[in-house]
Amino acid sequence: MKRKIAAIFAADIAGYSRLVAEDEEETLRRLASYRSVVDDFIAKANGRIFNTAGDAVLAEFPSAVDAVRCAIDIQESLRTRNMAYPPSRQMSFRIGITIGDVVERDGDLLGDGVNIAARLEGLAEVGGICISRAVHEQVANKLSVQFADIGAQEVKNIPTPVHAYMVAMRREDGTYATPQIKKVAKAAPAPNWMWPLVVGVVSVVAIGVSGFLYFTKLETSKDGSSSVAAVPSPVVTASPSPTPTTAMKAPMPMPTPTQSAAAAATPSPPAASGGKFSADSVPFISDRARGFLSNEYAASNDYKAYALNIAGFSGTGLNQPSEEAARNMALDQCQKRADAAQSPRRCELYAVGNSVVYTHGKPPMPPQPWLRHDATTEHPFASKDFPMVRDATKVRLENMFAPAAKSRAVALGPGGQYFMTLGAPSVDEATRRSLESCGALAGVACMVVAVDDNFVVPIPTLLRVTGFFHAASNSSIVADARDDVVRKLGDAMGWNAVAVGTSGRPGLGLKAADEQTAVNAALADCVKHDSDCHVIAIGPFTVGPTN
Structure with a gap:
């Protein structure tokens, strides 16, 4: 065993059990997708994951600065991904970080440092970060973020209170949240003479409750009117990252597309099964395959079916003796083609006869034009x-x-x-x-x-790309300035950059001939009306420090 000092990072998903209970398969797929993001950020920040369990991640970092910067990058990236889902299905991490003495055994880390990081994670807000005082002392003057001192916190299985700070996450209006966490107060032990009295009171209450429940059961069983509503299972796609669906849960209404983040293009609603088949509406396939559907498939009047997968492979069953035979033939043909090309995507029925049975609808698409050529940035x-x-x-x-x-x-x-x-x-x-x-x-x-x-889009090289930039919903920009940023960016060709300062007031560098010029112009514009300016976007991407 080897003893060392390390920055320990602990994270898990808030409300994970509820998400699994509502839709296990979709939650597990999204967990794998989100974990790939988390793992990637940890690796890029020179961290090492030393333990995982379900939705929990434990990692070590060589410095507190690396650990906190990584945590901020993770939360910002996952917040962007969550915009595609209704609030009830968002998957958000809590993160706790401390510096402590740990023991390494067979690659795993043990000790108080690990335990305290896990307790700090439990104090963090959903989508937030909680750090120890030791970490705060290391990073306070090295990272351009704000902190909220929540004082000494008494946490489970740690004998002394842990002085903690929240990383103050920026709200939508550009201000910073200041968490107010109540300290855990230890209850004074009850005097010995009270125990007989407590036992007696509890016994009387238990007898009374039991009697009430017994007679209540008799009353409700007389007419058999008590019932349990059956909840249908949500549709689950075979692809690893499907268009999000929400488990049905009475009496909550299904979220509408307008409840999604305005930054991203709204996913198309699923097409209802039984809709009329149209070759022009079939996604993923080539124009040649679409021509086949418009002619041969449309002209066939016998039992027929069409199958596809999101990689564009397809199969057809025409002139079959039964509907089941047509279904099986289409799926078998499609899957054989996909397997021959080593495609991991499973084939699904799209149409049976002239009716659409594909439940996932059209995939979400950006507004046109999909491609704009610009010699300055290509x-x-x-x-x-x-x-x-x-x-x-x-x-x-x-x-x-x-x-x-x-x-x-x-x-x-x-x-x-x-x-x-x-x-x-x-x-x-x-x-x-x-x-x-x-x-x-x-x-x-x-x-x-x-x-x-x-x-065919500007690819930043001066700073690290962390996600897509949507000015209309970017929380780093003060709310009353976002529309102006959207308008000015508009159709601006060339290199564009956006910088903000401590108050969220943006500076823009537009139509520059190169990346460095755009960055310099954005910073110069920002310092006119803000302080501590830094670049948050270059071209269509959000950016962060390279290390």
């Missing part, structure tokens, strides 16, 4: 510069996308999801298909990042 594709993905994905892009035949396109989602379409007949088709499939994976609209040999 530059040759390089997989090492591809934003928001892991190194393994960059290797895959280098080996598959870069050498593939034209036309090809790759779309990126706000949580790091991506999808590439290779060897399409046209750029338009490659663009459409990559956006549709990526949207189905992400559950929100994606963005085309590269087409053929070029990046």
Whole structure:
């Protein structure tokens, strides 16, 4: 065993048991997706995950600054991802961080440092970060964030109170929240003479309650009117990151699209089963396959079915002796094609006869135009510069996308999801298909990042890309300035950058010839009406420190 001092990071999901109870499969899929984001940020911040259990993550960092900066990046990134879901289905982490003496055994860490980090995580607000005084002393003058002192907190199984601070997360209106956490007060022990009295009172109450329940049961059982409402199971897609669905739970109404974040394109509502089949509405497939559906499939009057998956593979069953035979033939043909191409996506029935049975609806798509060429910002594709993905994905892009035949396109989602379409007949088709499939994976609209040999959006290199930038909902910008930022960015071509200071007043660098000029202009504009300015966005991306 080896003893050392380390910054310990503890995180878990608030309300995880409820999320699992409402929709286990969807929650587990999203947990895997969110964990990939968390793991990626920890690795980039030089951290090491030493233990996991269910939704919990324990990691060590070489410094408190690295740990807190990583926690902030994680919470900001996951908050953006949560915008795609109604409040009842959002998956938010609590994070606690301390510096402590720990013992390393077989790669795991043990000791008070780990226990205190876990207790601090329990004090954190949903989507928030709670740190110990030791961590605060290390980071207070090194990170441009604010802290709220919540004093000494008495926590379970820790003999002495832990002095804690909250990282004050910025509200939507640009102000900072100041958490008010009550200290846990220890109750004074009851005098010995009171115990007989307490036992007697409890016994009398128990007898009274039992009698009431007994007679209540007799009354309700006379007419058999007591009933339990059956709750139907939610629809679950086979893809790893489906368009979000919400478990039905009476009497709560289903959320409307307007309740989603205004920043992202609103996902299309699912098409109702039994809708009339139209070849023009089928997602993911090539234009050639769409032509087949418009002609051969539409003309067939016998038992028929059509199956597809989000990677664009499809299968058809025509002129079959029964509906079941048509279904089986379409699914079997589609799955064989997908398996031959080593696609991990499962095929599903889209249509039976002339009726749509596909329940996931159209994938969310961004507004058109999907692609705008700008010679100022376009530059040759390089997989090492591809934003928001892991190194393994960059290797895959280098080996598959870069050498593939034209036309090809790759779309990126706000949580790091991506999808590439290779060897399409046209750029338009490659663009459409990559956006549709990526949207189905992400559950929100994606963005085309590269087409053929070029990046077609500005790719920041001066700062690290952390997500998609939506000025209308960005909490770093004071609320009354967001519309002005949206208007000024508008159709501004070239390199654009946004900076903010401590009060959230934005500075803009617009239509610059290069990234550095845009950044300098944004900072110069920001310091005119704010202090401690830093860049939060370059082009279509939010950005943060490189280390």
